[in-house]
Amino acid sequence: MASGWAPEGAVQDQIDASLEDAVAEARARMPQGDSLTHCEECDKPIPEARRQAVPGVRLCIQCQAEQEKEYRPSGGINRRGSKDSQLR
Structure with a gap:
C-alpha cells in the first residue's frame, strides 16, 4: 500500500503503539495488593x-x-496526523 513518505509498515506500527498504550493504561487501573475487607468509599x-x-x-x-x-x-x-483528523 502506498503511504507517501511513511516507511513500510508505519501504519501497523501506529496501531500497535496505540494498542500497547491502551493495555498499559488498563493494567495501571487494575487493583494491586491485598484486597480490603471493607470498601474504601462507603465502608460496607x-x-x-x-x-x-x-x-x-x-x-x-x-x-x-x-x-x-x-x-x-x-x-x-493522533499519531497519524492526517488532514482529516486535524480538521475535526
Whole structure:
C-alpha cells in the first residue's frame, strides 16, 4: 500500500503503539495488593467471593460501578496526523 513518505509498515506500527498504550493504561487501573475487607468509599463489607475473584479489590460493587461511570477514557493520540483528523 502506498503511504507517501511513511516507511513500510508505519501504519501497523501506529496501531500497535496505540494498542500497547491502551493495555498499559488498563493494567495501571487494575487493583494491586491485598484486597480490603471493607470498601474504601462507603465502608460496607466487601463479600469474600468478590475479594477472591478480584485480587486487590478496594471498592464494593456499587462504588466500583459509580467509579466506572465517571471514568472517561482519554481520546487517544493522533499519531497519524492526517488532514482529516486535524480538521475535526
